[in-house]
Amino acid sequence: MSPVSSEERRAAVLGSPIEHSLSPVLHRAAYAALGLRAWSYDRFEVTEDTLPAFIERLDPSWAGLSLTMPLKRAVIPLLDEMSATAASVEAVNTVVLTPDGRRIGDNTDIPGLIAALRERGVDSVGSAAVLGAGATASSALAALARVCTGPVTAYVRGPARAAEMRGWGERLGVEVRTADWADAAEALRAPLVIATTPAGATDELAAEVPDRPCTLFDVLYDPWPTALAARWSARGGDVLGGLDLLVHQAVLQVEQMTGVPAAPLDVMRKAGEQVLAGR
Incomplete structure (x- = not known):
């Protein structure tokens, strides 16, 4: 696919x-910076039930899709091919x-998470903690x-989630230990803490952040x-947020969908920061 085309x-x-x-x-910020004037990027409310019909309706003008919850696993039966990275966690975004x-x-998400950490100088840690379970x-864990x-110690609610995380650890080659959410403080x-929980779930832990x-x-x-x-930042710790992950994974999406060799990371990050600042 040519990275620059007059076709929609x-x-x-x-x-x-x-x-x-x-x-x-x-994505729109990337298209503008790259001069992809014939490219458009939208959002659609799609559930697991409506996903098959949506995909079947796509015409040849479509180049790619980004998927968020609850579709990352629901889409798998609808694919012709899946990368080893996606197969390793049974999740496609x-x-x-x-x-x-x-x-x-x-x-x-996996290479995006790694890239975001490396951008902050986190190339290797001796241990880590994950808050939450799920996709x-x-x-x-794959990152x-x-x-x-x-x-890696995973703090989860209930034995089923604990067993699931240990299973992912075995599959991914990570030594996963599990602990109850009540002990999440x-x-x-840990040298690196990755919080994967919904909004508000970790608020109760803010008062427990250590001095350094x-x-x-x-x-x-x-x-x-x-x-x-x-609270983490106020205590002097290094903080990465969801925008860091979102931008790095979106860079890879833009490159795969359009065929450009390098998406404009800084432009995309600035566009995201501007919108979040206005919310």
Whole structure:
């Protein structure tokens, strides 16, 4: 696919709920900076039930899809091919639609998370903690497989979630230990803490942040900062937020969907920051 074309090319983010997604802001900023005037990027409210019909209606002008919850696993049966990265966590956040009609799934959350950490100088840690479970937590474990040299402790609610996280650890080659959410304050002393929980879930931990925390990666971006991130930063710790992850994974999406060799990371980040500042 040529990175610059006069033919209309379409892409979009799908999910539910979707109205607050920053993906259109980031992708449109990239298209403008790259001179892709015939490209458009929209958002659509799509559920697991309506996803098959939506995909079947796509015409040849479509180049790709970004997927958020609850579609990252629901899309898998609808694909023709899936990358090893996506298969490793059974989660797809990117679908590239080829000119011959094939649907190729990938996961840019994992390399995006790694790139965001490395941008902050976090190339290797001896241990880490993950707050929460689910698709984002499994992607965090996949990233930690390349960043963490020792054990990862996952703090979760209930034995089923604990078993799930241990299973992902075995599959991904990560030594995963599990602990009850009631003991989550212990996680805050780890060299790297990745919070994958919904808004408000970690607010109760803000008062427990130690005097000299290390690095927190909180995957939320709205509202921002979370209570935990604000307290962490006030205590002198290094904080990465959901925008860091969103921008780095979106860079990879733009490159895959358009064929450009390098998407404009700084332009995309600035566009996201401007929108969040106005919320």
